[in-house]
Amino acid sequence: PESYVRYVHLGDPVRVRVDALGRSFEGKIVRFTRSLNFETRTMETEVDVPNQDLAIDSGMYANVLMRLNHADNVVTIPVGALVLHQTPQQAPQEQVEVLDGDNRVHIRDVQVGIEGNQLAEIKSGLQPADRVIVAAQGKYTEGEAVTPVPEKTPASETAPQSGGVIDMNADANAGDNGGK
Numbered sequence: 037p038e039s040y041v042r043y044v045h046l047g048d049p050v051r052v053r054v055d056a057l058g059r060s061f062e063g064k065i066v067r068f069t070r071s072l073n074f075e076t077r078t079m080e081t082e083v084d085v086p087n088q089d090l091a092i093d094s095g096m097y098a099n100v101l102m103r104l105n106h107a108d109n110v111v112t113i114p115v116g117a118l119v120l121h122q123t124p125q126q127a128p129q130e131q132v133e134v135l136d137g138d139n140r141v142h143i144r145d146v147q148v149g150i151e152g153n154q155l156a157e158i159k160s161g162l163q164p165a166d167r168v169i170v171a172a173q174g175k176y177t178e179g180e181a182v183t184p185v186p187e188k189t190p191a192s193e194t195a196p197q198s199g200g201v202i203d204m205n206a207d208a209n210a211g212d213n214g215g216k
Contacts, residue, residue, distance in 0.1 A: 037077065037078055038072055038077040038078065038079070040104055041072070041079050043102075043104040043105055044065060044068055044079070044081055044102075045065065046065055046066065046067070046068075047064055047065060048064060048065045048102060048103075049062065049063070049064055049102070049103075050062075050063050050064065050065060050083050050100050050101065050102040051063075051100070051101045051102075052083060052085050052098045052099070052100050053098060053099045053100075053101070054091075054092055054096055054097075054098045055097065055098075055099070056096055056097070057091055057092070057096075059091070061085045061086065061087075061092070062085070062086075063083040063084055063085035063086075064083065064084060065081055065082070065083055065102075066082050066083065066084045067081075067082045068080065068081040068082065069081075083100065105150045106150075107149065107150055107157050110149065110157045110158070110159075111157070111158040111162050111163070111164050111166075112155040112156065112157055112158065113132065113155065113156055113158055113162070113168050113170075114154065114155060114156075114168075114170050115151060115152070115153070115154060115155060115156050116170050116171060117132050117133075117156075117168045117169065117170045117173075118130050118131075118132060118146075118148065118156055119131045119132065119133070119173050119174075129145050130145070130146050130147070130148050131143055131144060131145055131146065132144055132146050132158075132161070132162065132168045132169070133168065133169040133173050133176055134162070134166050134167065134168055134169075135167045135168075135169065135182065135184055138181070139181055139182055139183065139184055140179055140180065140181050140182075141169065141176045141177065141178060141179065141180045141181075141182060142178060142179070143178055144161050144162065145161055146158050146159075146160065146161030146162055147159040147160040147161060167184065167186075169182075169184075170187060
């Protein structure tokens, strides 16, 4: 898809899952068109996959998992916790509402790094132990006392797929070694 084009690079590793075979294969990006299809807003990308045992036949359908971006040991929050604050005099600024030790609301400017479908990396403005409000931010004011309801959030992003999320590690847990 168009939004992922900037992350595609020659030589990047990918995992190719061929459901008809019940197997996954490791491959790498060997070429791409560098232009988008105007109808589908996608870019054709070619992946080479070892096929020594000729298990993969021409025309077989496959799902591909590739890492688009990655960061380790960073502060993340749910994307829904971000609020874009903009005034006519200022450039847009991402903000979050944070609770202090007394459960009072404080508005903080943050700098966002990698942003996925569920989580956003926070480069500055938050500490790992900070608690953020994840919904209905517009109803709170600076300094307001609230009663929080803790909500667990994922520690990492799951790869989005058309038609749902596919667990590319399912076959690894069943003892498949990727055809090697």
